[in-house]
Amino acid sequence: MAIRLAGDFDISYAHDMAILRNHGQWVMLIVFLTGLFALPFVADGKTLGLLNIIGISIIAAHGLNILLGYTGQISLGQAAFMAVGAYTTAVLMKYGVAFWFALPISGVVGGIIGLLFGLPSLRIKGFYLAMATLSAQIIIPWFFRNVRVDIFGGTPGLTIAPPRLGELVFNTQETMYFPIMLTVVVCTLVAKNIARTRLGRALIAIRDNDLAAEVLGIEQFSYKLRAFFISAFYAGLAGSLWAVYARSINPEQFSLLNSVWYLGMVIVGGMGSALGPILGASFIRILEESTVQLAPALSKMFPQAAAGMLAALGPLVFGLVLALFLIFEPRGLAHRWELLKAAWRLRPFAH
């Protein structure tokens, strides 16, 4: 149990269940949200661009976290489910559906496809399931590349018009920031609350011991499928936002490597906590950005390996960070944050 602030007692059941337990936290939340949505008016496009990519990654990572962190099922197909969402949005918008309707529909379509590839989880688990989702990661991009080129655009993919809301056109980093961050906030809220419902507890029970959970009356198959649906639903939303953000999608954008990166985000951030994906996605994206910034400086130091430096640093740093986290902090940044909070509250008594 986390250590609470002094003087913070449960005085009612509602209070016991509350996420925000005192006025201070309310104030902090409001300040944070105001700050979050005021940012586009002060920050430059480069920062906002990074934040937008982080936002989209957070949504996909949240979904993966529900499957991986809460239910204990490995998925190597998150990027493919994002592709489903992205293509759904692109095709719907091509036929004149407004983005604001296409967004939730993309989530649902993504979820249904995710469900389809989750079906084998009835019989298989653990590593084998990873393989089933790996086949999704190969088959789905193949589908968009080859089937009904007239609708899905084949290998060159599709171009998407920017979404509009009345006079407002969402075609810059500043404008795209709002729909992305709004979705992130809603998704985070939902993800946080899923863990606190019967559904969330059932998923955790399955993760910890599926047979025991079954004996307790938790229908494993149905709950696993729900987890798959929610996970792919999130991916669908992320894909949909990605489509209007990138404005041009093709199957090569949703590769196995992307799926691995999302897994990495969840691991680094910390599985099984709503904070984890946020920290993980931010950390990995910022790290990625910093390696890109750092590479030229390093190539100047080692001019003979200059070209290689640029190429090698990205995978090298990502792989190393992931490996270090797995060895030294498998519970991720979120756990560190909890420890930090506890230490702060206990100060000056360390133990």
Add this chain to the structure above:
Amino acid sequence: MNWDLFPQFLATGLLTGGIYSLIALGLVLIYKASRVFNFAQGHLLMLGAFITWWFTENLGWDVWLAFAAAIGLAIIAGWLVERVALRPLIGQPILATVMMTLALSQVLQGVTILAFGAYQRSLPYLFPIQPIVLGDIRLKLNLALAFVLAMLGFIIFVLFFRFTRAGLAMRAAAEDHQLAQSVGLSVPRIFGMAWAIASVVATVCGVLLANISGVELTLSLIALKAFPAVLFGGLESIPGAIVGGLTVGILESLVGGLPQDPALRALHLGDIAPYVFMLIVLWFRPDGLFGLKRIERI
């Protein structure tokens, strides 16, 4: 349908399947010993090819000598990987090891580029480029010889596991880690050995492939084809790896080659056939053809 080419495609698929089997063998060896599925097998393979190239290019060694030296290095590399990356994860959930091998694949990618550059190179040919013509069937000599080498490797490993002390120890450890430990086998050492052997297998495979298609970064992608193979054969079975690899090779070649309609051919069906097949296998026989059924107790 190109039925007249059926024997041709069957034979080509069989030979390509030999390569897939060899990669699958590496995966099975590690999984059998330590319950780790090695997603980095493809990158070990690529690294082996690059190291061999480096010896021939920079030291001017004969390609066979370079090959042997690369195998020697591969033993060290495999052992090192186990010691540094996987050993700390013993006892962690399966996810941790899966992620670790994925992380490893990225590190190896980076290291390879940094050490050798991302350029495409070519090895001196191990075998000449010429056809073998058997009636209507035309085969690539280098692929056929690679196939023979792969099969030879299998025989060596089957004998190794059946008759040598180390092989028997590895089988014992695969059965039950604690039990093996209690009869005096050093399980960590066995893990190290499994990784070293798998890394050797990867290098052999990498050099055989590089001989066919060149030394380049895309070599690592071929391991993706071996995944359906191992699943079909069963993760714990060495004969399964052969059967799985050959099946995937044949399937890919037949599905890719037989349809004649241009519209159908444009779908590039051969590319996804192994994965659709994998889904079907997962659905009907999740433990694979020769895999062990695990009975779980609470």
Add this chain to the structure above:
Amino acid sequence: MNKIVLTITLVVMAVLVLTACAPAPAPTPVPPTPAPKPTEPPKPTTAPATTAPQPTAAPKPTDVPKPALRTKANPGETITLYHLGDVTGPLAAITTPLVSGFDDGVKYLNKTGGIRGAQVLLEMSDTASQVDRAILGYNRFREKKPLVLQMYGSGETEALKARLAEDKIPVLTAGVSSKGSYPPGYVFAVVPIYTDQFGLFIDWLVLNWDKVKPAKGQGLDSPKIALVTWDSAFGRDVLTAETRAYAERKGVKIVGQELFTPGAPDVTTQILAAKKAGANVIYTNTLAHGPAQILKDTVSLGVREEFLIAGCNWTLDLSMLGLAREAAEGFYGVFPNHWWDDADHPGVKIIQAEFAANNRKPAERAVGYLLAFSFVEAMKQYIEKTIDRVGFEGLTGAAVYETIVATGELKAMQGVTALDYNKDRRAPSKARIVQVQKGKFVYLTDWMTAPDLKPK
């Protein structure tokens, strides 16, 4: 123990992150026009020749306003060239020499006086063939108001096309897909687009069929082409409605498209299927290891004499010769530039010398280095022409765009490669057909003009 290691690790990472948050390590260029807000850069609406002052959107509060055009750089003034490309992705093999070429090209520029006295800087960003990274990198560049961008990778160019037009930043791209270059925008292909190259190849094939047709093989009365190519946007860019119609008009039959994955160990299935479909010509739209694979496999099947094998410009590279060796003999390709062997060409001579002076590895003696070096010089020419027109103060992406469109043919590096654009054209159209003979590229034709097969 573990805790200590962990702490150190975290501290190192924190430092890494902090370094990242600091401004980019490359020295920030002094913007020639201090633009006050990241609003739309001004675009001269009048004819290029006029020296009309810039619209009021870009006042110059700090600079001393000069009455005449300033065509000479102030001391310490710099111009940054930007380069956004895939260095780690599947194209790594061809793109790493490109990076070296850019580096050395910029070095050479600075040695020879920079751009009208301004020192040239180079900033790069890797996209790993991933569009999200390309967009991130682009955002970073966009803030700095680049005059002109160098890119490659068809997917990324296509994804950024709309943004480039919005931000008015012209791009020279080596990913010359038809979809990226047309309809005309701010994307300029540096070699003929793939469909045009294929058209040029068909022209040549029809003219010379009796001379060049394979020794053996089937249906030799007329060319029957099978495309054996990669299953990717790039690989598949050749076969369009326009190229099909063009081939039909020329009496050339396209019998099928066979796809393979880059790095596949075996393409014999594709070759035999092409043979079965009646092909006697194989055309491939791949990078160097694509044709190498096809050539080697036709030899190892014993069917090499039954096919005329050819490819787009990127197939003609050093690594193709290295990978395919003897099997490369007789391979044809569409070649829009000069090659390292043209030792008496003045541009190639300079590049040869710079290559040696910078101690580059033999593996980098590739098409990427040669072209990148030339593109840097082409950018210099475009920027100088722009300076002559609007002065240093008026130097914006939009102004450079106007110059590129108005210039017409421009010989980069004294003609190592030629760029040619106008109002409607976004790619040059001149190329020669070469053949590999004794491990060298031999020009078979004079410069030919490709038919216009851009998508409708």
